[in-house]
Amino acid sequence: MSLILENIDHVVGGASHISDVNLQLEPGSFNVLLGRTLSGKTTLMRLMAGLDVPTRGRILMDGEDVTGRSVRKRNVSMVYQQFINYPALSVYDNIASPLKLAKVSRAEIDRRVREVAEMLHIEHLLDRLPLELSGGQQQRTAMGRALVKDADVVLFDEPLVNLDYKLREEFRDELRSVFSERNCIAVYATTEPAEAMALGGNTAVLHEGRLLQYGRTEDVYHRPGDILTAEMFSEPPINIVKGIISGSEVTFDQSLHFPINDDLRSLAPGEYRFGVRASHISLKPQAKDDIEVKMTVDLAEISGSETFLHVHNDLFHMTLHLEGVHEFDVDAPVTLYFPTHKVYAFDRQGAVVHIPTHLGGA
Amino acid sequence: MAEITLKSLAHTYLPNPASPEDYAIREMDHVWHQGGAYALLGPSGCGKSTLLNIISGLLEPSSGDVLFDGERVNALPPEERNIAQVFQFPVIYDTMTVYDNLAFPLRNVKTPADKVHERVMEVAEVLELTAQLKRKAKNLTADEKQKVSMGRGLVREDVSAILFDEPLTVIDPQLKWKLRRKLKEIHQRFEITMVYVTHDQLEASTFADKIAVMYEGQVVQFGTPRELFEAPNHTFVGYFIGSPGMNFLEVAIRDGRVMAGKTMLEVGKGVHDAVAGARSTNIKLGIRPEFIEVHIEPVDGAMEATVQHSQDLGTYSIVYLTLGGISLKARIEEDQPTPEGRAWLRFPDDRLGLYVDEYRVEFDHE
Numbered sequence: 001m002s003l004i005l006e007n008i009d010h011v012v013g014g015a016s017h018i019s020d021v022n023l024q025l026e027p028g029s030f031n032v033l034l035g036r037t038l039s040g041k042t043t044l045m046r047l048m049a050g051l052d053v054p055t056r057g058r059i060l061m062d063g064e065d066v067t068g069r070s071v072r073k074r075n076v077s078m079v080y081q082q083f084i085n086y087p088a089l090s091v092y093d094n095i096a097s098p099l100k101l102a103k104v105s106r107a108e109i110d111r112r113v114r115e116v117a118e119m120l121h122i123e124h125l126l127d128r129l130p131l132e133l134s135g136g137q138q139q140r141t142a143m144g145r146a147l148v149k150d151a152d153v154v155l156f157d158e159p160l161v162n163l164d165y166k167l168r169e170e171f172r173d174e175l176r177s178v179f180s181e182r183n184c185i186a187v188y189a190t191t192e193p194a195e196a197m198a199l200g201g202n203t204a205v206l207h208e209g210r211l212l213q214y215g216r217t218e219d220v221y222h223r224p225g226d227i228l229t230a231e232m233f234s235e236p237p238i239n240i241v242k243g244i245i246s247g248s249e250v251t252f253d254q255s256l257h258f259p260i261n262d263d264l265r266s267l268a269p270g271e272y273r274f275g276v277r278a279s280h281i282s283l284k285p286q287a288k289d290d291i292e293v294k295m296t297v298d299l300a301e302i303s304g305s306e307t308f309l310h311v312h313n314d315l316f317h318m319t320l321h322l323e324g325v326h327e328f329d330v331d332a333p334v335t336l337y338f339p340t341h342k343v344y345a346f347d348r349q350g351a352v353v354h355i356p357t358h359l360g361g362a
Numbered sequence: 363m364a365e366i367t368l369k370s371l372a373h374t375y376l377p378n379p380a381s382p383e384d385y386a387i388r389e390m391d392h393v394w395h396q397g398g399a400y401a402l403l404g405p406s407g408c409g410k411s412t413l414l415n416i417i418s419g420l421l422e423p424s425s426g427d428v429l430f431d432g433e434r435v436n437a438l439p440p441e442e443r444n445i446a447q448v449f450q451f452p453v454i455y456d457t458m459t460v461y462d463n464l465a466f467p468l469r470n471v472k473t474p475a476d477k478v479h480e481r482v483m484e485v486a487e488v489l490e491l492t493a494q495l496k497r498k499a500k501n502l503t504a505d506e507k508q509k510v511s512m513g514r515g516l517v518r519e520d521v522s523a524i525l526f527d528e529p530l531t532v533i534d535p536q537l538k539w540k541l542r543r544k545l546k547e548i549h550q551r552f553e554i555t556m557v558y559v560t561h562d563q564l565e566a567s568t569f570a571d572k573i574a575v576m577y578e579g580q581v582v583q584f585g586t587p588r589e590l591f592e593a594p595n596h597t598f599v600g601y602f603i604g605s606p607g608m609n610f611l612e613v614a615i616r617d618g619r620v621m622a623g624k625t626m627l628e629v630g631k632g633v634h635d636a637v638a639g640a641r642s643t644n645i646k647l648g649i650r651p652e653f654i655e656v657h658i659e660p661v662d663g664a665m666e667a668t669v670q671h672s673q674d675l676g677t678y679s680i681v682y683l684t685l686g687g688i689s690l691k692a693r694i695e696e697d698q699p700t701p702e703g704r705a706w707l708r709f710p711d712d713r714l715g716l717y718v719d720e721y722r723v724e725f726d727h728e
Contacts, residue, residue: 037534134406164405164561169605191535197675218674234676279677279696299543302567302587305604305652310539321677323652323695325567325588330546358697 001027001062001152003048003185008057010043010209017043018054018209025185030176030201032217033189034233040209041189045155048187050074061152077146078155081162083138085130085145091117092126095144102149116148119178136167147178154179156188160195172198193235197221205229222359227273227350236278236308236319238344243274250340253315258291263341263357272353275344278308278321282337290337300328311336364430364444364522364555366394366417371426373412379424386412388579389426394523396431397553399546401566404576405602411527413576414559418525419443430522444522446515450531452507454514456500460491463499464513471518485513488551489544505537509544516552523555530565542568563603575599591650597720600648606680609654609690610646610717613637622647625686628663630711636725637716646717653713654692656681657706658699664706672700681705 003025010018018040025031033041046052047059050071059067066074077098085094092113099109117123120140130138139159146154156175160168176199179186190196196203196217203217212229213220224230230238243252246269251257285292295311295318302308302325309320311334320336328334345354373387382388386409394400402410415421416428419440427434435443454463464482473481486492489509494502499510508529515524526545530538546569549556558569566573567587574581575590575598582596583589594600600608611622615638620627627647637645657664667690670682679694683705692707694700711727 165563165605166405166602166607194675198673200673218676221674221676277677299539299546300568301539301542301564303605304563304567304587305591305650308539310543323678323693325591327586327588330543330550 001183001185002060003153004058004060005044005048006058006060008044008047008054008059010047010052011055016209018047021057021209021211023204023211023214025187025202027185028183030179030186030199031188032196032199032201032203033187033206034191034193034196034203035189035206036191036232039206041206042157043209044206045078045157045187045189048153049076049078049155074153075149075151076153076155077149077151078157079139079143079146079159081158083130083135083142083162085138085141087130089129090126091122091128091130091133091141091144094130094141095126095148098145098149112148113144116144119147120144120174136163136171139163139171151184153185153187156186158189158191168195169198176200193221193233196233203233205232207232223352223355224344225352227275227346227352230275230344230346230352234277236321239276239278239281239316239318241274241276241316243272245269245272255315256291256293256338258289258340261289261340264343264345264354267345267354271348273346273350275346276338276342278319280339280342281318281320282339283320283322283326283334285337286339287341289340291340293336293338295334295336297328297330297332297334299330300326302327309334365396365432366523366555366557367427367429367432368392368413368417369427369429371416371423371428373409373416373421373423373425382579385579387416387423390581392574392581392584394555394557396555399549399556399558399569399571401558401560401570401573402576403560403563403566403573403602405561408576409579410559410561410576414525414527414557417523417557418445418447444518444520446518446521446524448508448511448515448524448526448529450528452504452511452532454499454507454510456498458499459496460486460499460502460510461495463510464491464495464517467514467518481517481519485517488516488548489513505533505541508533508541512545512548516548516554521554523557526556526558526569528560528562528565529558545569563605575602577602593715593722594648595722597646597648597717600650600715600717604650604652606651606691608648608650608715610648611685611688611690613645613647614643620647622688623686625665625688627709628665629709629714630727632725632727633711633714633716636723640716640718640723642718644719646720647709648715648717648722649709649713651680651691651693653710654690655708655710656683656692656694656698656701657708658701660706661708664708667705667707669701669703669705683707 005021005023008018008021035041047054050069053068058065095113096109122140160171200217203220204214205212213225221233241252245267248260249257250260295313298310300307300309307322307326311318342356347353370389372385372389374385376384404410416423428436465478468478486495560566574584577598583599590603613620613622620629620634620637667683667685672679672681681692681694683690716723716725
């Protein structure tokens with residue numbers, strides 16, 4: 001089963017929610033929709049599910065036009081952010097409900113409910129009511145209902161937002177292994193770049209209703225086609241500085257000069273925007289052509305095993321992504337090293353014109 | 363301003379508690395020093411909300427004492443404790459201006475108008491709300507509303523402590539770090555005892571100088587963010603802090619060697635002697651994914667492991683490994699070669715933690 005979206009527009013009350021999206025999802029693929037709030041993720045999923053009909057364009061399932069076909073006549077299931085279960089039904093009956101509607105035999109229902117419950121580690125909770133369960137267990141129940149009926153397309157709309165980060169880590173690992181054994185198309189919406197990376201598969205980056213880029217998740221991350229994709233697919237955000245290449249020199253923000261290196265030599269003289277990943281700036285020199293920059297600490301955000309260091313000087317604000325715990329006082333001075341050979345370059349229209357050589361170049 | 367002491371404190375919601383599991387808070391002693399920036403971190407159900415309610419006075423503990431500057435306050439209602447609270451959702455009066463919202467707690471206790479004005483202007487300046495003072499609160503953005511909420515806590519000079527309960531939940535991800543910085547500035551400026559309750563390691567480690575990690579009604583570690591990462595005091599802290607958390611291997615001594623299941627571990631004499639000396643059958647070695655050395659070919663003192671798969675997380679990769687049937691995760695930096703099929707692992711002795719009955723035991727690394 002493949003799913004194709006062709007020239008999809010969706011307009012609600014005169015406002016464009018989706019514009020000209022083309023997307024082809026292969027059978028058995030795991031696909032992440034990455035975008036900020038209101039970027040069109042939920043709208044796109046509703047169109048895929050048949051909950052809404054697009055204003056323009058076609059939706060094809062296995063080559064067949066299903067554009068106007070309602071959700072009831074498509075074999076899809078959906079998991080939402082909120083834990084949606086039938087409160088009066090046991091976990092068993094919640095998971096069994098789509099099969100009962102489809103008039104599956106009792107023996108087959110029993111087999112499949114138990115199989116799915118085991119996969120989701122809730123086999124010991126089948127007799128309980130949803131409200132007697134923790135948030136994580138309630139969401140597992142909702143997922144069980146989505147997975148039990150062997151849908152062609154399973155849609156997840158930010159399903160882990162209301163769970164704590166340890167549960168999210170575990171869920172992500174499990175989800176990928178659950179879907180690696182299935183032939184359906186999984187679509188998973190998230191606002192978090194790190195979640196997209198952790199899920200792997202393919203990623204479609206959405207922004208203001210438009211599809212910026214679709215491809216293997218690590219390719220989209222390492223090789224963004226334009227500056228917007230690079231910005232949307234980075235957390236902490238990629239550092240962007242304006243710069244000029246003139247003959248033998250590169251200048252950042254009219255002040256920071258360095259001799260042009262082999263990496264950037266192929267670029268024609270002119271104005272660019274340069275991007276440096278937060279993880280590529282360092283507190284210690286990594287290479288002899290690193291530039292030393294003196295900055296002031298805004299804040300050290302510590303995530304347990306990593307530190308996001310926000311710094312600024314008169315010219316720019318930057319974020320560093322450091323391994324380990326680095327405690328800094330607010331307003332402390334800090335020296336950092338800017339890697340001149342790990343720089344993305346974007347032209348004036350925002351299209352990528354250079355990718356760091358260690359990531360394959362461009 | 364106050365030092366908050368919890369003395370032999372315990373709490374149960376049951377009438378006849380029989381076992382330790384019946385307690386939401388198991389007996390504990392704890393001190394929050396005057397002027398400290400603290401976090402109370404733990405998963406849902408660990409008891410942190412119960413503890414918060416006991417400190418604020420919404421709940422009276424079943425046993426033990428709560429002391430503010432040495433004075434017992436167990437029975438004092440919240441309004442007599444001079445504690446300010448900031449919740450997940452901003453608590454403000456929508457129809458009032460920002461100015462009146464900030465002035466409200468002071469006018470409530472009949473503060474003279476000139477004093478009210480002075481404090482409101484001072485707090486508004488710190489929170490960068492001066493330009494919004496005349497606006498109705500309902501027209502503010504979520505982060506501005508939450509700043510007003512905080513301002514209402516800060517405006518009274520007699521406040522003993524401010525308790526924060528997941529205050530950034532409703533704030534846009536792109537704005538969170540700015541409010542985190544604001545909180546740190548406020549703490550430096552006002553020198554008030556602040557306790558920040560959260561289930562999120564990033565919130566806790568960024569805000570606090572010291573974090574109390576709660577698990578099953580107990581504080582299992584009270585330490586700096588660095589201590590929680592480098593020397594977790596309990597297996598739960600190792601698991602809960604860091605993404606992914608610490609790896610643990612159940613070990614025992616057989617034939618004079620340190621064994622994890624059927625696998626002989628390559629470890630130093632210090633580790634061996636410590637495991638041999640532990641008086642328990644529950645002995646684990648812990649090592650963080652960051653500290654496992656991963657080689658793509660055999661090296662001295664390395665153990666051969668099978669690579670299940672690896673995941674490129676952009677800035678680094680996590681390699682999922684099995685060592686004699688035990689699952690491990692290791693972190694590989696971007697410029698390091700990623701192993702395929704097989705890998706050779708080394709556990710640097712000084713990065714190994716010894717856990718006996720789930721608690722860390724220090725030992726001599728020889």
